[in-house]
Amino acid sequence: MKARFRQSMSWLHTWTGVVFAWMLYFIFVTGSVGYFENEIDRWMKPEIIVSKGLEDSAITNIATRQLRVHGDNASQWYISFPTSRDPFIEISWLEPENAERKTAKQWHESSLDPVTGALIRNRQTSGGEALYRLHYNLHYVPQLVGYILTSITAMLMLIGLVTGLIIHKKIFVEFFTFRAQKGLRSWLDIHNVFSVLPLPFHLMITYSGLLLLMGITMSPVIDLRYGEGQQNHRQFYAQSQIEQKSQQIIEMLPTELSVQSALADAKRRFKSHKVSYVGVIERNTEKEHIEIWFESKSGVEFASLLEYRAIEDKVILETSLGKAGGAASVYDFLEHLHEGLFADIYLRWIYFLSGLFGAAMVATGLMIWLKKRKAVSSTNKTLTSIIERINIAMILGVPIAIASYFVGNRLLPIDFPSRSAWEMHILFITLGLCILYCGFASKKWLWQRMLCCAALVYGLLPILNALTTEHNIWLSWINNDWLMAGFDLTVLFISICFVAAFWVVRCRQEDISVKAAQ
Amino acid sequence: MKLIVVLFVLLFLAFALLNLSLSRHRVKLSNRAGSFDVGQQGRFRILGYLLLFITVAFATAMWGVSLGLVYWFATATLTSILVVLLWTYKPKFFSFLNRC
Incomplete structure (x- = not known):
């Protein structure tokens, strides 16, 4: 049994x-x-410019000025503060739908120059x-x-x-x-x-x-x-995802409530935490309120939220305490574990x-x-051969395709029409080409050639970066631009791994052919 | 950062000891660099498991239960794979445990 x-x-x-x-x-x-x-x-x-050493209030000033210019009629504003993973200022706003221009509601985002405060054209x-x-x-x-x-x-x-x-x-x-x-x-x-x-x-x-x-x-x-x-499902989500919140009235006049004053108040309450986002939600309506998101320091939570809203002659501060329902808390916990947004670099x-x-x-x-x-001798030889070929194409083709996506980002002309869509097309075209190549090329050299190709394309990335932009490993290193340097060094390391794999496969194959000759 | 290093070293040691406590594995080292006796094998096993428990306690005390367990499992995966790699290609590395 x-x-x-x-x-x-x-x-x-x-x-x-x-x-x-x-x-x-x-x-x-x-x-x-x-x-x-x-x-x-x-x-x-x-094109992003890394921001260093700016005070949160100065960042808020720069950002709100630009948001007023570009997103004055937007229903939502967000300001994202420089963090170790995103060391730059970014603003985003939700443009409402416009019947005259026939545009649907749409998010816009842009990073800001920390010195001049101007929008950066990414x-x-x-x-x-x-x-x-x-x-x-x-x-x-x-x-x-x-x-x-x-x-x-x-x-x-x-x-x-x-x-x-x-x-x-x-x-x-x-x-x-x-x-x-x-x-x-x-x-x-x-x-x-x-x-x-x-x-x-x-x-x-x-x-x-x-x-x-x-x-x-x-x-x-x-x-x-x-x-x-x-429509009906939304009811389910609204009901199951209810947040538990604590409310308190704070010493602030509704006329004083602004992004700056809310930020200052929130920072007084959470002295050791870093602000990650500030949002103005449902702008120009009665429900308008300000959200302050902090980097969380407890458990696997990514961020904790404070909300400020003016109701009649008082300012109410709401603090999120997590989901009200047990099932929703479990769901949240597993979602955070899956996404790993809380994770430090290690x-x-x-x-x-x-x-x-x-x-x-x-x-x-x-x-x-x-x-x-x-x-097993009874198996269909052609079928196994086809599967084996597609197998090689997928195992090495997927990483090659991802690298080609990055190559596309550097080599497509800046004003290329629907550029971002084409980056993705390049990824899948490359994957298709890999499958095609592996389908027809000589099987003996397939692993070696694909490994060689992978090593080349990953090794090419830092070089392309240096040639087409003003970033290269050396400059990023001395400017402490760790994300730029980190990416270049990582792809270089991946390239070296592929080279090593290439050598191993090559030596093996030589061993086998020597043995076969004997 | 220091906490991670402590956790890493302790977990690595735990898995190294547990690895050597498996009789089949022990043979590999005894051929090359000294030998282990049965008593030693038992000691290694107890010490290894003890270290696993200590590190769980350490991680949950330092980072709280949920984040602590994430750190523990993550480091356990990393260190155990390191033990496998070293044991396959550089088994002599573990002979420092011979003197225990």
Whole structure:
């Protein structure tokens, strides 16, 4: 009974893993890159000027002046203060819909020159955000389809993890085991290392990922109680996501209430915390209020919020205390864990690495599946060959495609029409080309050539940056522009890793051919 | 930053000890640099688990329960993978534990 149970679990593990493996790999890689969304954004907007040493009140002055000029009729204003991850001033405003000009309501954002206070004309770019969104919207498909496909993939991944735990007989004894250069045994070992050691991350990320999209996948449940359609669903969200707030009347006259005075008051209350955003919400209405967001220092929360509003002759201060409902708090907690916005640089790197370990787990799983297929003589040779080729194309094509997205950012002319959309097109065209190339080129050199290509394109990025902008590693280093330098050095390091992989594969292949000759 | 280093070193030590406490693994080192006896193996296992508990307590005390556990799991993943890599390619590195 027990043996048969394990066998059936092993079957389930294989097939849940293989069916959506390439998609899972794509999600893992793009999701991991997403942990550096802000850092990538800074690199993709090289025009941004880093702001240092400005007082918060001075920043508010500069920002509100520009917001008055450009977003006077906007319903929402946000000022984002320089932080270690976004070391520049940014303003954004929500332009209401305009019936005359037939424009829908739209967010505008711009970074500011900290010295002159002028708007900076950033190049049009999809930025880090679009790259990060790839891992759940899959870009070209309609949003709903993207969400559902991602959810199915996550579900299969979760089944893969649980069944993997069941069929792994010696999880404790082989906890640290990696026997190198032993063929299939080594692949199984490394697959276990990449799965078992970061298992807390894998379980958390898959489960919370499923949960984040439950509004879509479980929508019939919401239909049952609240009725179908977006309008009805909004009721559910409003009810379930109620925030618990404490209210107090503060010593301030409603006429005195402004962004500056609210900021000063909030800073008096939270002396040791840093302000991250300030917002003016529902401007020019009775419900107008000011939001002050602080970098949070407790638990996995990203930020804490204070709201100031004038009601009749008093100013009321509301402090958020988290979600009122238990389920919503659990949801919030898992969402924060998944997104890792609270993470400092150390945790952020481990988030990124764990994501890549996940990608490596999928890739090694696929390799094992292919090796086992090939060992059986009855398998369809053409089919395995095609799968093997697409496999190489995906494992190395996805990183190459991401690099090409960055290349596009630097090489597309600044006034190129729909530039940001084309950056994304370049990513997918490159991926398509990789698949095409791997489909037809000689299989013997495929790994080597693709690795070579990956090393080249990643190595090219810092050079392109130096040639097309005024940023290069040396200058960024002496100007303490750590994000710029960090990005360049990281891609350089990735390039070196690909070179190392290239050498390893090359030496192996030479060994094999020497042996074959003997 | 200092706290992370302390957590990192302790967890690395914990996994290194647990690794050596597995009899199959022990053989690898005994062939190359001295040997371990059975008593030592037991001591390593107890000390390893003890260190795991201590580090959980340390992390939750320093960062609070939720953030502390995130730090712990993150560092555990990193250090255990480091132990695997060192054990595969530089097993002699662990011979410093021989003298314990």
